[in-house]
Amino acid sequence: MARPSEQNTILKGTLDVLVLKALSRSSMHGFEVTAWLEEQASSSLGLDDSAVYQALYRMEKRGLLNAEWGVTDNNRRARYYTLTRAGRAHLKAETGRVLRYADTVRSILSPGRQGG
Amino acid sequence: MRRWFRLPVTDRVRTEADVDAELASHIEERVQRLMAKGLTEPEARAEAERLLGGLAQARYRLVHEAWDRDVRLSRRERMRARLDDVRYAVRALRRGPMFTAVAVGSLALAFALVASTTALVDAYLLRSMPYPDADRLYQVNYALPGEPEPRGMSSLDWSALATVVEHADDSAPTRFYIGAGADRQEVMGLLAARGSLELLDVTAASGRSLDENDYAAGAEPVLLIGHDLWRTRYGSDPGVMGSLFRASRASGDGAEESFRIVGVLPPNFRFARTYSRGTLDFVVPLREPMRAYMVQLREGVPAAHAQQVITDAVRRAATSLPPGWSSVQLESVHEGYIAPLRPVLFAITAAAVIVLIITSINLAVLMLLRALRRQKESAMRIALGAGRGQLLRMQLVESGLVCGAALLIGLAVSMTALRMLAPVVEERLGRDAPGGTMAIAISLRVLLAVGAAGVLISLLLSLMPLLAPWHRRLADTLRSAGRSATDGSATRRLRSALLALQVAASLALLVGCGLMIRTVLNLVGTDLGFRTEHVLRARIALPDDRYVDPAAFLRFYDQLTERLAAYPIPWAFTNASPFYEYPQLAIELDSGDRGGVDAGQMAVNERYFDVLGITLRHGRGFTAADRPGAEPVAIVSETLARRLAPDGRAVGRRIRTADQADVGVASEWRTIVGVASDVRQTHTDTDLDDVYIPFAQAPARYAPVYFTTDQPPSVGFELLRAEVAAIDPLVLVSGGATSSSLAEQEKRLLAGPRFLMSLLTAFALFAALLTALGVYGVTAYAVQQRERELAIRAAVGATRRQLILLFVNDAVRTLAAGIAAGLFGAVAAGRLLLNQLHGVQPLDPLTLVSAGAFIGIVALLASWWPAARGGLSRTPFVVLNAD
Numbered sequence: 001m002a003r004p005s006e007q008n009t010i011l012k013g014t015l016d017v018l019v020l021k022a023l024s025r026s027s028m029h030g031f032e033v034t035a036w037l038e039e040q041a042s043s044s045l046g047l048d049d050s051a052v053y054q055a056l057y058r059m060e061k062r063g064l065l066n067a068e069w070g071v072t073d074n075n076r077r078a079r080y081y082t083l084t085r086a087g088r089a090h091l092k093a094e095t096g097r098v099l100r101y102a103d104t105v106r107s108i109l110s111p112g113r114q115g116g
Numbered sequence: 117m118r119r120w121f122r123l124p125v126t127d128r129v130r131t132e133a134d135v136d137a138e139l140a141s142h143i144e145e146r147v148q149r150l151m152a153k154g155l156t157e158p159e160a161r162a163e164a165e166r167l168l169g170g171l172a173q174a175r176y177r178l179v180h181e182a183w184d185r186d187v188r189l190s191r192r193e194r195m196r197a198r199l200d201d202v203r204y205a206v207r208a209l210r211r212g213p214m215f216t217a218v219a220v221g222s223l224a225l226a227f228a229l230v231a232s233t234t235a236l237v238d239a240y241l242l243r244s245m246p247y248p249d250a251d252r253l254y255q256v257n258y259a260l261p262g263e264p265e266p267r268g269m270s271s272l273d274w275s276a277l278a279t280v281v282e283h284a285d286d287s288a289p290t291r292f293y294i295g296a297g298a299d300r301q302e303v304m305g306l307l308a309a310r311g312s313l314e315l316l317d318v319t320a321a322s323g324r325s326l327d328e329n330d331y332a333a334g335a336e337p338v339l340l341i342g343h344d345l346w347r348t349r350y351g352s353d354p355g356v357m358g359s360l361f362r363a364s365r366a367s368g369d370g371a372e373e374s375f376r377i378v379g380v381l382p383p384n385f386r387f388a389r390t391y392s393r394g395t396l397d398f399v400v401p402l403r404e405p406m407r408a409y410m411v412q413l414r415e416g417v418p419a420a421h422a423q424q425v426i427t428d429a430v431r432r433a434a435t436s437l438p439p440g441w442s443s444v445q446l447e448s449v450h451e452g453y454i455a456p457l458r459p460v461l462f463a464i465t466a467a468a469v470i471v472l473i474i475t476s477i478n479l480a481v482l483m484l485l486r487a488l489r490r491q492k493e494s495a496m497r498i499a500l501g502a503g504r505g506q507l508l509r510m511q512l513v514e515s516g517l518v519c520g521a522a523l524l525i526g527l528a529v530s531m532t533a534l535r536m537l538a539p540v541v542e543e544r545l546g547r548d549a550p551g552g553t554m555a556i557a558i559s560l561r562v563l564l565a566v567g568a569a570g571v572l573i574s575l576l577l578s579l580m581p582l583l584a585p586w587h588r589r590l591a592d593t594l595r596s597a598g599r600s601a602t603d604g605s606a607t608r609r610l611r612s613a614l615l616a617l618q619v620a621a622s623l624a625l626l627v628g629c630g631l632m633i634r635t636v637l638n639l640v641g642t643d644l645g646f647r648t649e650h651v652l653r654a655r656i657a658l659p660d661d662r663y664v665d666p667a668a669f670l671r672f673y674d675q676l677t678e679r680l681a682a683y684p685i686p687w688a689f690t691n692a693s694p695f696y697e698y699p700q701l702a703i704e705l706d707s708g709d710r711g712g713v714d715a716g717q718m719a720v721n722e723r724y725f726d727v728l729g730i731t732l733r734h735g736r737g738f739t740a741a742d743r744p745g746a747e748p749v750a751i752v753s754e755t756l757a758r759r760l761a762p763d764g765r766a767v768g769r770r771i772r773t774a775d776q777a778d779v780g781v782a783s784e785w786r787t788i789v790g791v792a793s794d795v796r797q798t799h800t801d802t803d804l805d806d807v808y809i810p811f812a813q814a815p816a817r818y819a820p821v822y823f824t825t826d827q828p829p830s831v832g833f834e835l836l837r838a839e840v841a842a843i844d845p846l847v848l849v850s851g852g853a854t855s856s857s858l859a860e861q862e863k864r865l866l867a868g869p870r871f872l873m874s875l876l877t878a879f880a881l882f883a884a885l886l887t888a889l890g891v892y893g894v895t896a897y898a899v900q901q902r903e904r905e906l907a908i909r910a911a912v913g914a915t916r917r918q919l920i921l922l923f924v925n926d927a928v929r930t931l932a933a934g935i936a937a938g939l940f941g942a943v944a945a946g947r948l949l950l951n952q953l954h955g956v957q958p959l960d961p962l963t964l965v966s967a968g969a970f971i972g973i974v975a976l977l978a979s980w981w982p983a984a985r986g987g988l989s990r991t992p993f994v995v996l997n998a999d
Contacts, residue, residue, distance in 0.1 A: 029141070030138055030141070030142050031141070031142045031145040031146065034142070035149075048167070048168060048169030048174070049142065049146075049167050049168045049169065049174070050168050050169045050173075050174035050177055050178060051169070053138070053139075053142075053174075053178050053181075054177060054178065054181050057178065057181040057182050057184075057185045058181065058185070060185050060189070061184060061185035061188045061189065063192070072141075072145075074145075074148070076141055076144060076145075077137060077141060078138075078141045078145075079134075079137075079138050079141070
């Protein structure tokens with residue numbers, strides 16, 4: 001089983017952006033974020049659920065998210081996360097950066113590229 | 117405790133509980149999802165844990181991350197709370213701009229004063245002289261001033277005292293004459309003993325310093341030239357190294373010697389023992405051992421012990437000890453330099469501290485009033501749940517902001533002021549700071565001292581509003597009519613006590629100020645008996661080798677007088693320095709009567725009285741006929757004449773003078789031919805007995821020359837130099853700088869007392885202003901608070917005057933208490949200034965009464981003004997109907 005320490009830092013940063021993206025639409029609690037990520041990525045990202053929570057805690061510490069205890073539809077206690085203004089700004093900036101990076105990597109690794 | 121200080125609490129157990137709860141919630145959701153897909157509960161649970169990455173491992177990682185988060189979040193929360201406090205305090209201060217401006221402004225000024233005076237104390241008294249281990253340098257006084265020293269101590273072996281004395285320095289200051297004719301100059305330097313320059317850590321700015329070889333017998337004489345002299349005489353030319361320096365010693369046979377210049381002294385180098393004499397012009401090696409007047413003690417040796425050891429050694433070595441000689445005195449070189457300044461520095465520092473105290477008390481009173489005004493608001497806040505602690509914290513922030521801003525502004529002002537005024541202060545105090553002018557600055561020590569004072573004041577001030585009555589029930593406070601709540605008698609007494617303290621402190625300052633004003637007026641108003649305006653002074657020095665006896669002096673002066681007669685300028689020769697009280701001689705009258713009269717004696721030529729504007733009351737002045745060989749004559753001052761001949765007929769009597777130290781050696785009899793008006797040698801000179809004898813009958817080697825001219829001063833000096841050079845180019849004429857004007861010298865003598873007077877006046881006026889502000893504020897508040905009562909009194913027939921008197925009487929009571937307490941302070945002020953006073957007693961009644969009257973009038977006006985203007989302008993009808 002892949003442990004977080006084996007996952008590289010790039011992925012950790014990318015995970016943060018993905019989680020922010022999830023929360024950009026509405027407030028969610030931890031499980032909802034995990035479920036959303038699973039739905040959006042048709043193949044698994046290869047992450048433990050706990051990695052998502054670690055990302056959530058990290059970003060809450062940095063002030064990108066606010067968290068509050070609430071009640072789910074099933075009347076269960078859950079911790080709801082919301083984007084802060086800083087979080088939104090960070091999402092915008094990082095989205096651009098990650099996409100540009102992905103394009104660069106794709107263009108280098110694609111077949112048909114001379115040299116290599 | 118937690119209720120008082122509502123800080124978010126960080127608690128590991130809570131964090132773990134939170135993580136557990138979140139994990140549980142997540143697992144439940146996952147299990148539900150999986151069960152919906154068809155798994156059994158145990159299977160679903162196992163799968164859920166697997167997807168997490170192992171429950172225990174997940175929990176471990178998440179608790180670690182969550183703890184990090186919680187710590188950071190709570191820290192952020194605390195900072196936000198603090199910033200809110202600050203924001204709130206700033207808003208509160210903004211709402212009362214008058215209060216804020218007065219508070220910060222007056223406190224900043226007070227801090228600036230304290231910082232500046234502390235910097236002076238630091239630069240002069242605490243900082244040691246600019247030599248390594250300067251605190252171990254001591255001056256050796258073999259006898260008390262004026263007393264003879266033990267003789268024959270050439271056998272004193274300092275190496276035997278090596279346990280106590282690390283280094284004995286027998287360097288001696290000396291003077292040379294250099295140049296010729298108009299260029300002739302006297303320079304001051306040092307005969308440096310072996311190791312002396314190393315002791316003082318002197319490294320040559322250019323060339324080399326002295327070394328062992330320079331002290332060897334038969335070595336070529338070498339010289340280190342002073343930085344200033346190098347600049348003025350040689351234009352800072354590095355080529356001067358290796359050239360010859362020709363000079364003749366001022367004392368000695370006067371033969372010209374040659375020295376090879378081998379180095380340039382560092383700029384601003386002063387010899388430790390003669391620090392007050394300024395920078396040195398040259399240093400040459402000392403070849404023969406001399407008496408050591410300075411020692412460096414071994415580390416850890418107390419001065420008293422060293423003094424004892426040295427005294428014993430002197431006693432053993434001396435061939436003769438003067439009668440009554442008890443011991444050698446060791447005085448720290450630093451102490452010797454700054455001792456005269458200590459009282460002045462303490463006086464102004466004490467004054468600055470008093471100003472700071474007054475300012476703080478003033479602020480305390482103002483803050484108390486403010487708190488009373490805001491009592492309703494505070495009551496409401498308490499009702500809404502704020503704890504006492506929170507209110508205290510907000511007070512702390514508010515007073516902290518005020519003190520912090522005041523500190524910053526005050527320090528900035530002080531730094532700028534010190535940088536600009538340091539040279540002026542050095543001049544007024546009469547001594548440069550050891551360590552240079554740049555040393556007068558805000559050092560770390562000063563920062564810490566003033567900062568600590570600021571913190572203390574901030575804490576005390578923040579406690580002030582808490583002294584407003586808390587015990588009153590909230591309901592009462594909220595219910596009470598009017599804008600501000602009534603204050604209890606305790607608060608009123610506190611206010612009165614604070615104001616009385618302010619009055620007392622102001623009185624002390626005013627008394628000090630008054631004493632100095634009277635001193636300066638006395639000094640300035642002292643009639644010296646001679647003219648200083650437009651009187652210039654040169655000094656002639658005849659070299660030893662060519663002028664060996666008074667006859668030779670006289671030949672020179674006769675020639676000079678003849679040549680100078682061609683000019684319209686009157687020249688007065690004398691042997692006495694200006695502003696200097698010279699030793700007393702016993703006067704014997706021809707009736708054989710010794711009478712215990714003594715007087716100072718000076719030799720003057722026939723133009724002296726004329727140039728200095730001294731009138732002749734009886735008889736005649738000196739003439740050209742009063743020469744050696746003619747009858748010995750004298751002129752006496754009025755007071756002396758009255759003493760010698762109460763019948764008024766002093767002219768014609770004969771007197772004889774005798775040096776008091778050498779009893780039995782009397783001068784010849786002289787006939788009194790004239791009586792001159794009284795002269796004071798300095799402003800504080802009380803001895804008005806003077807004897808004048810003709811210059812021709814007692815010419816001097818070193819003769820001050822006075823003259824007045826309406827031409828620019830330089831004309832006179834050049835003229836004198838030219839004529840002297842025409843007779844003998846090796847005779848030195850000094851003078852021509854600004855110090856050569858008697859008026860300038862007089863100004864310099866008065867500079868110190870004037871400085872102290874202006875400082876104290878400024879401090880005292882500032883203190884009085886603050887006291888007035890305090891009284892004004894308190895009265896204005898009282899007027900506003902008692903509006904209804906006043907309206908009622910007016911309605912039942914009280915006159916305006918009676919209403920005003922209500923408040924003025926209150927003020928009078930406070931004032932009386934303050935003045936009574938202030939008298940103690942006034943006594944202390946007088947004691948502190950004792951050495952600076954002249955012509956006035958420390959407990960001078962006139963000063964005490966005037967100071968008391970001044971502060972009394974100021975305070976009464978300050979209480980009358982708001983009472984007259986205030987709520988008494990509205991008619992009782994309006995006021996009573998208001999609420």
